Amino acid sequence: MPALQDMVHFKSRFSMGKIFANLSLTQRVMTIIFFGILFVGITIAIMLENEHHKSVLQQNKMQAVTFLYGIERDLIETEANDPKVLNQILQKAATHRNGELEFSLFSLSLLNAEGGVVTKTSQSKEHQMVMGQTQGADFDSMAGHHVQLLQKENSPFAGGEVQYFHDDKTGQKITTMTVSIPVKNTDYILSANLDLKKTMAAIEQTDRVFEQTLFGSFAIGFLVLYGVIDFAIRKGLVNPIRKISIVTSDISHGNFSARIGDLCCPELQHLGTSVDRMAENIEQLISEQETAYLQSLKSLMKALEAKDPYTAQHSARVAKFSVLLGKQVGLPPKELKLLEKGALMHDLGKIGVPDNVLNKPSALDDAEFLQMKSHPVTTAKIMKPLSRFKEFAQIAAWHHERWDGKGYPDGLQGEEIPILARIVCIADTWDAMTGDRIYRKGMSQEKAISIMENEKDSGQWDPYLLQEFISLIKENNQPSIEMETRQSA
Ligand SMILES: [Fe+2]
The missing domain is CATH 3.30.450.20 (PAS domain)
Structure with a gap:
């Protein structure tokens, strides 16, 4: 019976219906x-x-x-x-x-x-x-x-x-x-x-000549017809449906600004217009929700600043240094805007760290350090509803990742870490070294540069971005940058 089973299996796999279903x-x-x-x-x-x-x-x-x-x-x-x-x-x-x-x-x-x-x-x-x-x-x-x-x-x-x-x-x-x-x-x-x-x-x-002529004409006619119908179906049906499919997929992945626009035939145009209207409504709704949510985040930042005044000044300086480095490496204005916002809120998750840990004037023990290390994850959780600002949330989530993969929370490596997060990482470290704390004064620019140059090959930072940052600080007579940023903070 195996032969019969094989035959049944073959038939089920290659039935006409299945072949037809796989055709365009x-x-x-x-x-x-x-x-x-x-x-x-x-x-x-x-x-x-x-x-x-x-x-x-x-x-x-x-x-x-x-x-x-x-x-x-x-x-x-x-x-x-x-x-x-x-x-x-x-x-x-x-x-x-x-x-x-x-x-x-x-x-x-x-x-x-x-x-x-x-x-x-x-x-x-x-x-x-x-x-x-x-x-x-x-x-x-x-x-x-x-x-x-x-x-x-x-x-x-x-x-x-x-x-x-x-x-x-x-x-x-x-x-x-x-x-x-x-x-x-x-x-x-x-x-x-x-x-x-x-x-x-x-x-x-005579029959043979007639059949050859008839089927020759049929073959040529069929090929011409195939070309014409293929063109018509592609132009009038397949391409518009593909466009609708791409746009609806974009919308389902959070790109609510995607639009279908003009389509060739009225029937599909009606569908396209409905999808565009739906996307507009969703975009408006999400925008309103996110605006409200951003306001909540700003309130949270205010709460964090009240809890930890250093974080407010630190975040402002990190934002400034990040934007300067972003401009240095040629990021477009839209990215720079995201970078600034992300850097300003990169430590928002510290609101979940107990006051005694956050403001501890001495070194943290292991348990306290673990609590402190949880802040990027907390920030990412807080920002998760901002679906349109994924990159924005990624800055906060991954600004403690390292180029060599030894960072936290996810141990990302190299270009797995988004460039905006890599920039904030360098700006964050720079300000941590040069900024004053209640319990200690920040180190000199020369010393910080010297440390960064020595650490260039340690694997902590993106070597290209680090080199650009050091050049930026040196070329722009860094103290003036520092003064500017500290005043604005
Ligand atoms: Fe941080």
């Missing part, structure tokens, strides 16, 4: 059109070919009747009853006029009123052999049947139906037709047995 919209439409045109094309081809066959065979029949009338004239003129003389007439007609006909002759027969054969032309060896091997190919009895028909109906001719025989020995298909006319002023019936091999070959050749 254009391919689906074109598959339906392809089979539709193919069906119509084959039906039309069969109908036209049938009509053509009938027409050619009708021509053969009429030509045979005309041919027999020619022989009839000779028979009437002879007025002889001698079978030998009659046979000569038939033989002569068969030999001399055979080349003018579209068909070949198997034989010509003259029958009497009783259906008996008076005389008939001799048959070729090939014909005798074929007839001898072909069941039912009794043309004399067919001609005898015509005698009865002509006597009964008084028609100008009889027969003309196409008969097919199969030669069992050679496998050859024999197509034939028997046509008979009454010979005027006599009791004779003149009958011709036609070999339609030539006619059938001509028909097949």
